[in-house]
Amino acid sequence: MSSVGDLDFHYVLSCPCGETLTAPSEDGIVEASFAHLREKHPELADKYEREHILMMARRLVRP
Amino acid sequence: MSTAVASTIDWPKWEDPGFYLQDPEVMQAQMAAQREAAPVYWYEAPALATGFWVLSKRADCRFVGSNPELFCNKYGFAVGDANEPSETVLNQLPEWAREELAKPDVTPAQRRGLIARGKLSLGDPALENMIFLDPPRHGQVRRIFMGALKPSLVRRLKPRMAEIADEFLDEMVKPGDEVDFVRTIGRVPAAVMTEMVGVPPSERERFIELASAHLEAITVTPDKDPAEVARVKKLAQEFRDYVDKLLEERRASGGTGEDLISVVVRSELDGGPVPRSTAFVFVTHFLSAGETTRALLSHLAMALGQRPDQRKLLLDRPELLQNAIEETMRYYPINWTGCRTATQQVEVGGQTIAKDDYVVMAYAAANRDPDVYEDPDRYDITRSFENDHLGFGHGEHSCPGALLARVDSLAIWERVLARFGDWELAGEPKIWSNPFLRGVTTLPVTFKA
Numbered sequence: 001m002s003s004v005g006d007l008d009f010h011y012v013l014s015c016p017c018g019e020t021l022t023a024p025s026e027d028g029i030v031e032a033s034f035a036h037l038r039e040k041h042p043e044l045a046d047k048y049e050r051e052h053i054l055m056m057a058r059r060l061v062r063p
Numbered sequence: 064m065s066t067a068v069a070s071t072i073d074w075p076k077w078e079d080p081g082f083y084l085q086d087p088e089v090m091q092a093q094m095a096a097q098r099e100a101a102p103v104y105w106y107e108a109p110a111l112a113t114g115f116w117v118l119s120k121r122a123d124c125r126f127v128g129s130n131p132e133l134f135c136n137k138y139g140f141a142v143g144d145a146n147e148p149s150e151t152v153l154n155q156l157p158e159w160a161r162e163e164l165a166k167p168d169v170t171p172a173q174r175r176g177l178i179a180r181g182k183l184s185l186g187d188p189a190l191e192n193m194i195f196l197d198p199p200r201h202g203q204v205r206r207i208f209m210g211a212l213k214p215s216l217v218r219r220l221k222p223r224m225a226e227i228a229d230e231f232l233d234e235m236v237k238p239g240d241e242v243d244f245v246r247t248i249g250r251v252p253a254a255v256m257t258e259m260v261g262v263p264p265s266e267r268e269r270f271i272e273l274a275s276a277h278l279e280a281i282t283v284t285p286d287k288d289p290a291e292v293a294r295v296k297k298l299a300q301e302f303r304d305y306v307d308k309l310l311e312e313r314r315a316s317g318g319t320g321e322d323l324i325s326v327v328v329r330s331e332l333d334g335g336p337v338p339r340s341t342a343f344v345f346v347t348h349f350l351s352a353g354e355t356t357r358a359l360l361s362h363l364a365m366a367l368g369q370r371p372d373q374r375k376l377l378l379d380r381p382e383l384l385q386n387a388i389e390e391t392m393r394y395y396p397i398n399w400t401g402c403r404t405a406t407q408q409v410e411v412g413g414q415t416i417a418k419d420d421y422v423v424m425a426y427a428a429a430n431r432d433p434d435v436y437e438d439p440d441r442y443d444i445t446r447s448f449e450n451d452h453l454g455f456g457h458g459e460h461s462c463p464g465a466l467l468a469r470v471d472s473l474a475i476w477e478r479v480l481a482r483f484g485d486w487e488l489a490g491e492p493k494i495w496s497n498p499f500l501r502g503v504t505t506l507p508v509t510f511k512a
Contacts, residue, residue, distance in 0.1 A: 007380075007383075012448060016458070016459065016461060017129075018128075018129050018457065020449065020450070020451050049215075051214070052213070055217060055218040055466070056214055056466055058385045059382070059385055060385055060389060060447065060448050061445050061447045063449055
């Protein structure tokens with residue numbers, strides 16, 4: 001039984017601080033990550049670029 | 064699970080190496096019984112120097128991992144550190160640790176920390192291992208390590224990981240042949256890591272052998288044959304000499320290369336170059352990552368080999384590969400546990416933990432927490448992970464190589480799925496397991512075109 005019907009995916013990024021960020025698209029997870037950095041880790045906000053965030057984000061099944 | 068069922072099941076013997084050698088599902092049933100009846104449990108056994116708290120719920124483990132000011136690392140990091148050390152273990156400790164232990168006012172927590180650090184110090188009291196550090200020092204040291212494994216580097220490496228995987232697959236894995244997954248595809252992460260460290264390809268196999276001996280040398284066990292201890296120590300010394308040579312070469316050339324050692328050599332700690340005592344430990348951590356990623360790759364091959372429906376699902380829908388990697392880390396965590404020591408009295412899960420009490424975060428139990436995961440004892444590669452598992456730990460001591468392990472696993476398995484239509488287990492897997500780590504020794508498989 002390999003059929004599981006339609007599966008939706010989203011992007012998940014686990015910040016080492018313990019917060020898990022999710023978004024439906026690449027652009028969305030980049031935006032959410034920058035917002036999280038600015039709010040919770042301002043000292044790191046300029047250390048990351050889009051490509052870094054996309055490397056850390058995982059495309060996983062959405063609940 | 065009902066309380067009636069739980070009461071018929073033995074609870075884990077956390078200090079007993081035999082507990083970790085059981086069928087994983089038997090272990091999980093025992094952990095589940097304890098988690099349900101006593102999610103924060105004070106555990107004592109005759110072999111232990113001190114008892115410890117066992118935390119089996121994900122939320123409690125995350126609380127401990129997230130609060131290093133309440134729970135420190137300097138007094139031990141593994142379940143084995145709580146053991147009453149045998150004479151053999153004490154005799155294998157370096158002189159400096161034995162001298163410290165002989166002092167009359169050493170507390171039980173300090174004693175645990177001294178033995179743990181002594182085992183990992185390789186005789187050098189200055190050796191600075193992140194695993195024993197607490198804030199703010201831990202952050203200062205870890206920042207250098209994370210600078211070497213930064214996302215841009217890992218991203219750049221992914222195509223090379225795929226190339227190395229293809230080289231191994233071309234050479235070692237033919238459709239229809241029975242191969243040992245662990246000794247073929249499972250060697251790719253170590254090969255990737257030796258390249259990242261800057262070891263020439265011609266010296267790769269020898270270096271992996273020496274690195275493996277080094278890992279064995281720091282695992283001091285009471286039942287080791289003295290001749291074997293001597294053999295491993297000799298190889299481990301060769302490994303250390305090799306690493307020192309690499310460090311000297313990079314320093315001499317100004318650390319201008321792109322390899323990980325060059326990145327470390329270019330970094331600063333305490334306003335100066337990173338000392339040998341810290342840089343050396345970094346290199347050993349880099350190389351350990353090859354072994355733990357091998358375990359992750361092998362667990363995935365084994366889990367899907369044992370579950371044809373899940374395997375077919377992944378083969379039909381390879382976009383589930385990242386999910387399968389996460390589910391494998393949840394279901395078969397490589398680290399059973401992580402440990403801390405309370406720095407002050409603190410309440411967790413309704414229990415009062417006293418200052419200096421040892422605390423065991425049972426990651427393997429927390430990853431099956433029914434409050435978090437629906438049907439937690441089912442391996443399901445379509446599971447959603449809005450609640451992250453603890454397969455890489457949690458908090459500032461979480462696995463610093465998690466990104467590398469994930470990308471390495473993804474790159475390698477993408478190549479396997481692109482080249483083969485299916486695989487089957489060709490024999491019983493053999494597992495290695497101790498109270499700290501778990502992996503696969505042999506995994507006979509047959510790939511199909």
